[in-house]
Structure formats: C-alpha cells, structure tokens
Amino acid sequence: xxxxxxxxxxxxxxxxxxxxxxxxxxxxxxxxxxxxxxxxxxxxxxxxxxxxxxxxxxxxxxxxxxxxxxxxxxxxxxxxxxxxxxxxxxxxxxxxxxxxxxxxxxxxxxxxxxxxxxxxxxxxxxxxxxxxxxxxxxxxxxxxxxxxxxxxxxxxxxxxxxxxxxxxxxxxxxxxxxxxxxxxxxxxxxxxxxxxxxxxxxxxxxxxxxxxxxxxxxxxxxxxxxxxxxxxxxxxxxxxxxxxxxxxxxxxxxxxxxxxxxxxxxxxxxxxxxxxxxxxxxxxxxxxxxxxxxxxxxxxxxxxxxxxxxxxxxxxxxxxxxxxxxxxxxxxxxxxxxxxxxxxxxxxxxxxxxxxxxxxxx
Numbered sequence: 192x193x194x195x196x197x198x199x200x201x202x203x204x205x206x207x208x209x210x211x212x213x214x215x216x217x218x219x220x221x222x223x224x225x226x227x228x229x230x231x232x233x234x235x236x237x238x239x240x241x242x243x244x245x246x247x248x249x250x251x252x253x254x255x256x257x258x259x260x261x262x263x264x265x266x267x268x269x270x271x272x273x274x275x276x277x278x279x280x281x282x283x284x285x286x287x288x289x290x291x292x293x294x295x296x297x298x299x300x301x302x303x304x305x306x307x308x309x310x311x312x313x314x315x316x317x318x319x320x321x322x323x324x325x326x327x328x329x330x331x332x333x334x335x336x337x338x339x340x341x342x343x344x345x346x347x348x349x350x351x352x353x354x355x356x357x358x359x360x361x362x363x364x365x366x367x368x369x370x371x372x373x374x375x376x377x378x379x380x381x382x383x384x385x386x387x388x389x390x391x392x393x394x395x396x397x398x399x400x401x402x403x404x405x406x407x408x409x410x411x412x413x414x415x416x417x418x419x420x421x422x423x424x425x426x427x428x429x430x431x432x433x434x435x436x437x438x439x440x441x442x443x444x445x446x447x448x449x450x451x452x453x454x455x456x457x458x459x460x461x462x463x464x465x466x467x468x469x470x471x472x473x474x475x476x477x478x479x480x481x482x483x484x485x486x487x488x489x490x491x492x493x494x495x496x497x498x499x500x501x502x503x504x505x506x507x508x509x510x511x512x513x514x515x516x517x518x519x520x521x522x523x524x525x526x527x528x529x530x531x532x533x534x535x536x537x538x539x540x541x542x543x544x545x546x547x548x549x550x551x552x553x
Contacts, residue, residue, distance in 0.1 A: 196234060196255055197228060199249075204229075218246075269295075269296070273285055277309050277312065278509055279512060279553060280511045293335075300343060307332055307336055307339075310328040311332060311354075311358065312508050312510050319511070352371055352375055356372050379410075384403055385403075387399050387403070405446070407443070411443075418432070427472060433468075440457075458484075459485050459488025462488060470531040470532060471528065478529075479532055479535055479538060482529075485519060486519070489519045513551065514552055516548040
C-alpha cells in the first residue's frame with residue numbers, strides 16, 4: 192500500500208478535528224491500530240479503505256496517493272529523457288522538453304535545474320552561437336534560478352546560489368553576483384565538514400571522509416582553474432601547474448571516485464591543452480606525447496559516450512552531437528598552433544585515427 196496513506200490519513204483526521212480514539216471507535220478498530228496507520232507501521236484492511244474514503248469525502252486513489260505516485264514517475268521519466276537528449280548533444284530539443292516539463296511541474300526543482308543546465312550549456316563558449324544564446328536565454332536562467340532560491344530551503348538552495356553567482360560574474364553582473372555571494376556561508380574552515388573525522392566512529396568516519404575528499408576535489412579543481420587565468424604565469428608554468436593539477440586529481444580519484452569515464456574525458460581535454468602549450472614553447476617530443484595521450488583518452492569514449500546508466504540516463508551534458516574524437520581533431524588538432532608538429536608521423540597517425548572514429552552521439 193502507498194506510503195502516502197499514513198500522511199494523508201493523519202492530515203484528514205486532524206482537519207476533521209478528531210482524535211485517534213474517536214477514529215478507532217468510528218471504524219471499530221483499536222486506537223493502537225489507528226496509531227500504526229499514521230506512523231506507517233501498518234495499514235487498514237483493504238475492506239475498510241472505501242469506508243475511510245467515504246467518511247473523509249475523498250477517493251481511495253487520493254488516500255493512497257495514486258496521483259502523486261503517477262506524477263513522480265512522470266517527472267522521473269521527464270528527468271531521464273531530458274538528460275539523454277542533452278547528453279546526446281541535441282541541446283535545443285533538451286531545452287524545449289525541459290520547458291514543457293517545468294510548465295507541468297513548476298515546483299519540481301530537479302526539472303527546473305535541468306532546464307537551467309540545458310540553457311547554460313547553450314551559453315558555454317564552446318557551443319556554436321553561444322553569444323546569441325546568452326542574449327536570448329540569460330533572463331530565463333536568472334528568473335528560474337532566483338525562483339528556485341526563493342522557494343527552497345536555504346541549505347537546499349546553496350548549489351543554485353553558487354551556480355547563479357558564477358553566471359552573474361560570467362555576464363559581468365558584478366553587483367548581482369556580490370548580492371548573492373554575500374548570502375553564502377563565509378568560510379568552509381570553521382564548519383563541521385573538515386572535522387567530522389574527530390567525532391565519528393571508524394566505519395562512518397571513513398565513508399564520510401571519502402565523500403568529503405571527493406567533494407574537495409571539485410573545489411580544488413575549480414580554484415586551480417581560476418589560478419590558471421593568472422596573467423603572470425608563463426607558458427612553462429602553466430604546463431607544470433596543469434600537470435600538477437592532474438596528479439592531485441588522480442590521487443584524490445584513487446580513493447573512490449566512481450565515474451572513470453568522466454575522468455578519462457577530462458584528462459583527454461587536459462592533455463590536448465598541454466600538448467598545445469608544448470607546441471608554443473617548441474617542445475616537439477612532449478607535444479607529441481600529449482597528443483597521443485589525448486587520442487587514447489578520446490578513443491576510450493567511443494563507447495562510453497553512448498553508455499546507458501542504471502537509471503536509464505546516459506553520460507553527461509554535451510553541447511554538440513559530435514563525439515570526443517570528432518571534437519579533438521576538428522576543434523583542436525586542426526588549429527594552427529599544431530602546425531609545429533603537423534608533419535610528424537606520430538601526429539599524422541593520431542589525426543587519422545581520431546578522424547576515422549568521429550561520429551555523432553546516439
């Protein structure tokens with residue numbers, strides 16, 4: 192029987208201003224039975240349900256939460272389908288389906304988040320037409336994000352606040368970014384998170400620490416990515432910093448990061464950036480080595496980018512139907528920066544391999 196019953200029954204009893212004892216007398220059961228109905232420990236016999244529904248002037252479906260269950264399933268189906276369409280690079284189809292879903296379920300934060308995510312991908316710099324998309328979608332992203340923030344519990348809204356701070360800053364809206372930034376917790380040091388290991392039992396502690404370290408990985412990665420924008424870094428410093436960044440990420444991943452395919456993708460894109468930097472400083476051997484590493488990482492994704500996850504979704508948001516091999520040779524290796532090693536046999540082999548395995552995502 193539905194888990195909604197106990198909540199709905201208790202709500203109806205209180206609305207009718209009746210005690211559990213009075214309900215027990217009306218339906219000829221013990222007060223303990225009524226108590227168990229409301230805690231979810233037990234449910235009324237199926238023969239009593241119609242009588243309860245008639246008494247409270249509701250339908251049996253309302254008592255059991257049938258409509259709520261159907262709505263949850265439909266919202267979950269929307270979530271899966273939007274993710275799959277977005278992950279296959281059909282960006283604008285994903286946006287339209289997400290808009291349809293959020294009109295039907297305007298208070299479903301997961302669906303609203305997916306719409307924001309799809310609109311944000313359309314505004315990424317690597318997305319064709321991103322400038323026009325930013326002008327077209329910016330107000331929609333802000334409106335939905337602010338609505339989620341205003342309607343959500345503060346703790347639940349934090350990730351949305353951070354995301355909107357980033358968008359405001361990206362769009363040069365510094366006053367809005369600062370306004371929202373000032374609503375975030377000021378420090379991660381004087382909080383429970385770093386010190387949980389001091390008070391938890393061993394098994395719980397190791398599990399919590401693993402989760403915290405993986406979370407810290409993303410924060411560290413973001414901070415390092417920001418630092419790489421430092422204009423005082425020369426090309427060799429950028430190379431060493433990126434290599435150190437990958438080493439740190441690899442060490443952290445080894446404790447339990449469970450999405451190896453995502454990691455391969457990030458590494459492939461990082462390798463090709465390092466290869467380009469080596470071309471700029473005239474180091475052909477290292478440039479070729481990192482082109483080969485980027486090629487290997489891209490080949491790993493021929494199957495993974497179409498892989499289906501247990502929840503029915505696939506992979507990750509992608510701004511184009513092209514797979515990683517296609518992006519690697521067309522958007523990166525075709526750049527004039529690689530003319531320095533373009534005639535090298537190792538480069539030619541990588542270029543041809545990526546080109547031959549280029550295809551659209553399913």
